[in-house]
Amino acid sequence: MLSKKTKYGLKALTFLARQESKEPIQIAQISKSENISQKFLESILLSLRKTGILGSKKGKGGGYYLIKEPTDILMTDVIRVLEGPIAMVPCVSLNFYEKCDDCPDEATCCVNKLMIQVRDATLKIFRNTTLKDLCV
């Protein structure tokens, strides 16, 4: 299940990508337009800034803005920041790999093989989708 954090994050990013000018947009404005709790959104945007997807400006007239062009922002990056691993099981995660403690051997694990397929299919979509594609 997709977390609200990810959902809200994607909505906020899309909102920013739809702006014509590149002036900073305030949290309050995004929060109202997209029906998102302002304080919660605040923490989401903060994490997007810390990972280099968003830029921010403090003080009066401040807000958040996209650092890169929407066509250059890949879903793989966004999802990994917001949701964490794309894989459904740590033992098939490319970026967040962890061995299962109950599994003696990954090579013969039925779950492992199935989840690799799912991971690859999902990755294929996220790698081929940019923020621009979400704006349509």
Added chain:
Amino acid sequence: MLSKKTKYGLKALTFLARQESKEPIQIAQISKSENISQKFLESILLSLRKTGILGSKKGKGGGYYLIKEPTDILMTDVIRVLEGPIAMVPCVSLNFYEKCDDCPDEATCCVNKLMIQVRDATLKIFRNTTLKDLCV
């Protein structure tokens, strides 16, 4: 993230599918072979029985067994019983649809469109995978 319930359930089903005879297998045996807490496994197998994927025999010499051939047991059915919705968001779920309360219009929702793609890709895999495929 895949729940342990689903993971254990898949392992147990695969274990049963690998058996040569169709005699009932006891929970204790599966639990030991697959490193799964017996009591937890008990509740998982129970739900698989209630949804018609497994059969059981009570009393001495009892246990669980597959009702259908492994080639006739689809991942779509197993996953839906164990994990619930395959979709990552209720608003794109085929079997567990729910409207989002924060979304005014699904047609223009950026998350919706993306998650439909993911759902379809995942469904395609689960529809083309049977329990037999997991046994290899």
Added chain:
DNA sequence: TATTAGCCTATCGGAATACTAGGATTAATT
């Protein structure tokens, strides 16, 4: 210097997850 807006940490309630306990029930064996 006053105001605005992001920065940051801490916390909290509720829901879901991952189990666990213990008795009831059923069936085979002795």
Added chain:
DNA sequence: AATTAATCCTAGTATTCCGATAGGCTAATA
């Protein structure tokens, strides 16, 4: 009939995570 072995079933618990909130701090602008 008694014993044993297994599932059935309800309930409960411990822990973790999620979504959200509170409140002060810092930086930038007017």
